[in-house]
Amino acid sequence: MNLRITISALSLGLLAAWGGLWAAPSAAEEPGGEELFKEHCATCHGPDGGGGIGLPLHLEDFLRIADREYLMETMRHGRPGRVMPGFEHILSKEERGRIADFIQGWREGPQAELPEVGEGDPARGADLFARHCADCHGPQGRGGTQPREAPGHITGEEQVVPPALNNSGFLAAASDRFIKATMLRGREGTPMTPFGEAEELSDQQMDDLVAFIRGWGEGVDxxxxxxxxxxxxxxxxxxxxxxxxxxxxxxxxxxxxxxxxxxxxxxxxxxxxxxxxxxxxxxxxxxxxxxxxxxxxxxxxxxxxxxxxxxxxxxxxxxxxxxxxxxxxxxxxxxxxxxxxxxxxxxxxxxx
Ligand code: HEC
Ligand code: HEC
Structure with missing residues (x-):
């Protein structure tokens, strides 16, 4: 399957659906979250959220910190410049909500309490980023190289492409506390290891990193x-x-x-x-x-x-x-x- 075709097919499908968009479907026909996920997300994220060209979404470490708003905002903005499309004009807010509920249904344990984030120093954060994060997320935080072709269903540690953090869609969706929580917990089953363990990074250093990452988003939309x-x-x-x-x-x-x-x-x-x-x-x-x-x-x-x-x-x-x-x-x-x-x-x- 050619990735480009998938994305352009999405946009063309959208145009073809223009007429249909303005006609409200009757309540009985409304597709549920699972159905919508299969239709719009599964090609990239896997039918069970196991990942593919898109990140795995069914990881417990992810689900415990990703609240409904993070999922909704990620769907809304997509990740401009990355293969994750924005769904603002493709799915209604209600539909995005149903997909978010479906994804959250994979969570086994309780939602985690997110850590407090204190004042950070972006200059110190920049140094820390270069040392601890840039190897995977790229020196400018633009993420790992994404495959141009989908090699079927890919999962497993080696293949999870580090996402772009210097990305308007990510920065619009992620709160400071979500970013810090990701560093603290890591994502078991992927190369994203926890940085809070073994005191690899102190609490202050994580706050510095958050301040640095947030600084990328300070430009205008x-x-x-x-x-x-x-x-x-x-x-x-x-x-x-x-x-x-x-x-x-x-x-x-x-x-x-x-x-x-x-x-x-x-x-x-x-x-x-x-x-x-x-x-x-x-x-x-x-x-x-x-x-x-x-x-x-x-x-x-x-x-x-x-x-x-x-x-x-x-x-x-x-x-x-x-x-x-x-x-x-x-x-x-x-x-x-x-x-x-x-x-x-x-x-x-x-x-x-
Ligand atoms: C060995 C490679 C590697 C290193 C080093 C690394 N990451 Fe990651 N990071 C990843 C991968 C892969 C993911 C995607 C995990 C997933 O599938 O959920 C990720 C996910 C993230 C996310 C979540 C992004 C999103 O879209 O949800 C944040 C935030 C993040 N990393 C921050 C950092 C920071 C800050 C550092 C440095 C302290 C760092 N990472 C170091 C590989 C890495
Ligand atoms: C064309 C492929 C593609 C489609 C379709 C797609 N995604 Fe994504 N998605 C991605 C990629 C790739 C990323 C990681 C972006 C990066 O590497 O910077 C991502 C990231 C995400 C993230 C962030 C995960 C994290 O760890 O923070 C969420 C949530 C997400 N997608 C949900 C969805 C949902 C829900 C749908 C369907 C409505 C969807 N995606 C459709 C490719 C896709």
Whole structure:
């Protein structure tokens, strides 16, 4: 099974279901949590929550600290830039609630009391992270490499990919106490060992780590801004081919690259670095959107602008999600937020 196909099938299925979305199903037909889990989660997390491309969810160490809100928020936001999709526009809040209840049903013991978190020093936390966590979670906390293809049903210690912690979806869902509790307990059956045992980390050190991890989330939500922007340390000529690959892998068609030089430099001075504009499109999505409102043609087909600034390469695109409320059409808002999420994922994946 190709992972890309699963994800795009999800989004396309969603579009196909537009009509159906607005018609309320009768109470008798409403699927239960187990059924919804099988339909939307089991391909990645395993039918029994044993894990696969997605993390195992039936671990007792996880279930004891993951409350309903954590599960609900994780489903809502997904993990942008990772393979875990956001379900905000796919499942209603009630449906997400039923799935959360179903997952919590796997817990055998009581819910654990989460530890208090005191004031921490993010600078000390950064050192500790580099020493104790970065080997698995990545130096920037961006997580282990995820498989591009699903090798069937994978479980077992070696294969659990360390999740991204520097991730807006994770940081939106996880409380400080949840993060500390994870360090204290670890997750038996995975490489995530407990750090509280044998006093590998003191209570203060764990608070420092929480402060450091939380610091990643202090930026604004990139999808709330009129322009979506992702910065990368990669040079432009390395980033652009990655960006094209990322565009294609999200089932958009790359159309052309346009290069602009702002101004010709005065004689004897170095030329300014060029601005590249990548044009791409998803004809299926575009047709659907145009059916809803012709005016979307003003910001589609899609463009990402790439330029250098402050020693970094910047990718930027108009955010359809921020524009969509202007059209006063709920169907369009749904479409636009899908496209915005795709833009963000395309840019984030290109810069990994
Ligand atoms: C040997 C590899 C390894 C090391 C070292 C490690 N982790 Fe983990 N961590 C993992 C794995 C794998 C998981 C996923 C466990 C699961 O399946 O639930 C994880 C899960 C987590 C989670 C939960 C994330 C989520 O999405 O629920 C947090 C928080 C976390 N680790 C923090 C840390 C911190 C902080 C450190 C350093 C003190 C650390 N980890 C060190 C491998 C590691
Ligand atoms: C396309 C694959 C995929 C699908 C479908 C998917 N997930 Fe995930 N999920 C993942 C991956 C991968 C991660 C880990 C993210 C990372 O590595 O940063 C994850 C993480 C999670 C976590 C965090 C676990 C932890 O230890 O904190 C929860 C909870 C979760 N998913 C629940 C769900 C639910 C519920 C559904 C269905 C509504 C679902 N997922 C559908 C791939 C998927």
């Amino acid at each position: 990139p999808l709330a801004e009129p322009v979506i922007e992702v910065r990368s340390d990669m040079p432009m000529d390395e980033l652009i081919p990655m960006l094209k690959m990322s565009i294609n892998s999200h089932n958009f068609v790359f159309i052309r690259q346009q290069t602009l030089y702002e101004d010709l430099p005065p004689e004897g001075e170095e030329a300014e670095s060029p601005v590249h504009i990548l044009h791409f499109c998803s004809f299926g999505l575009l047709d659907k959107a145009l059916e809803v409102d012709e005016r979307v043609g003003t910001f589609l087909p899609c463009q990402i602008t790439v330029y250098r600034e402050g020693g970094q390469t910047v990718m930027s695109a108009i955010n359809p999600k921020a524009l969509s409320p202007l059209f006063h059409k709920p169907e369009l808002e749904l479409f636009c937020s899908l496209v915005s999420e795709q833009y963000l994922k395309i840019m984030q994946e290109a810069s990994f």
